[in-house]
Amino acid sequence: MEFPEFHHDNIGRSDLRAALSQETTMTAQALQVRLPLTGFEAPLSEVEQAIQHSTRKFAQTVMEPMAARLDKLSAAEAIAKDSPYWKIFPEFGKLGLSIGELLQLPAEERGRLMPIIFEELGAGDGGLAISLGASILPWLMIYATGKTGLLARYPEGSAIGCWGITEPDHGSDSLDFGRMCAQPGSEYGHPNCVVRPDGDGFIIKGQKSAWVSNGTVAQLCVLFAAYDDGSGEPAHCVVLVPLDAAGVTRGKPLEKLGQRALPQGELYFDDVRIPADHLLAGPGAEYEQAAYIILAEANALMGSIWVGAARRAYEHALNYAHDRKQGGVPIIRHQNVRYRLFHMMRRVEAARALNHRVHLFNATAPVPALQGSIATKITSTQTAFDVASDAIQMFGGNGLTREYPVEKLMRDARASMIEDGCNEMLAIKGGTLLIDSDRI
Missing domain, CATH: 2.40.110.10 (Butyryl-CoA Dehydrogenase, subunit A, domain 2)
Incomplete structure (x- = not known):
C-alpha cells in the first residue's frame, strides 16, 4: 500500500499514530518530511502565509529577473532613465508593506513578520533588497525619533x-x-x-x-x-x-x-x-539613541536578507543535484553530495532560527538588544557567503559561469560582510556589549 506523505503543516499526533499503525514495511523515504520555505519554524498564521506568498511572488517575478539584467549593466546604465531599476519601488509599493503600517502592528506580530518579509526579498536579490530597505530608513527614523510632523512634508512612499x-x-x-x-x-x-x-x-x-x-x-x-x-x-x-x-x-x-x-x-x-x-x-544622548536604534534595526534586517540569499543558494544547489548526472545517476545519489547539501541546509536553518529569535526579542523587549542584531547580521552574511561558495563547488565548472546564478550570489554575499559595519568591527562592538561593568 502507498504510505501517506507527511507535510509540516498537516502532521498531527493522531495522523502519525494512524500511519504508524498500518501493517506495512516503512522505509526512510516513506517517512520523509518536506519542509516549507521557513524550514523548521512553527507553522505560520494565515496572515503570515499570505504575506510570505505575495512577497515571494514579487521576489521571483520582479526582483530576480530584474537583478540578473542589472548585474550585466554598468553602474551608470543601471540607473539610467530607461533602466528597469526604477520599477522596483512602485512594484514593491503594491504589496502594501509600508514601515508606518508595520510599526502599527502588535509588537509580537511585527517581530514575526519582518524576518519573513525580508528573507523573501533577500531570496529575490540581496542588492535590491538592501535598496528597498535603505529607502525606508528616513521614515523609520522619523517614527523612531517622534518627529512625525515631518510626514506632512515627506509622506511615506513619496520618495526614495x-x-x-x-x-x-x-x-x-x-x-x-x-x-x-x-x-x-x-x-x-x-x-x-x-x-x-x-x-x-x-x-x-x-x-x-x-x-x-x-x-x-x-x-x-x-x-x-x-x-x-x-x-x-x-x-x-x-x-x-x-x-x-x-x-x-x-x-x-x-x-x-x-x-x-x-x-x-x-x-x-x-x-x-x-x-x-x-x-x-x-x-549627546539623542544621537547615541538614534544610532543604536538604526544599527539594531538595520543589522537585524541584514540578517533576514542574507538568510534569504543563503536559502536561495541552497535551493539552486539542491535542484541542480537532482538534475545533474555524473556516473550515470543524478549527483544527489553520491554520498558526498548529500553530505554537503545537508550541511548547507543546516547552516541556513541555524541562521534563520537566530534571525527570527532576534527579531521577536527586539520587537517585544523594552530596549532592542544590539548584540543580538549584530549576531544575526554576522551569522547570516557569513552563512550566505559560505553556502554560495559551496553551491559553486556543487555546480563545478558551471558554477563559475554567468549562465548559472550561484556565482552572482557569492559575489553579492561577499559584499554583505563589509556593509552596515564590517563583521570584524561589529563583533568587537557586540563583544563589548557583553561586559558586565559591575563585575570589573
Missing part, C-alpha cells in the same frame, strides 16, 4: 530614501558611537561632513563616501554627521536632508564586484541649508 553615514575617512568607525571599538589613546580624526547651527536652521558642509546605498538615486537622506556648535567639543547629530536642496551634488555610481543592482555613490553638501525642524536627533 537613503542613509548617509560612511565617509571617505570614516567607515565602520562611524557606527562606533561610544568609542567601544577604538584603540585606547587613539583618535578617529576629523569628520568629512559637518552640521552647524545657523540662525533658524542648519548648514551642512562636506561629503559622504561612495558607499551610500541609494546615494545616486535617492530624494531624501537621513544624515548622520558631526555637529559643530562652536564649542570645540566633538559631537554628532542626525538630520533629514531633501536631496533636491541647493548645494547637494552626487558622485558617479560605484562599479562593484557584487550587489550591482544596488546603486551606491557619494553625496556632497556645499553649504546646504535645512530648517530647524529637520533635526531628528541632537548631540
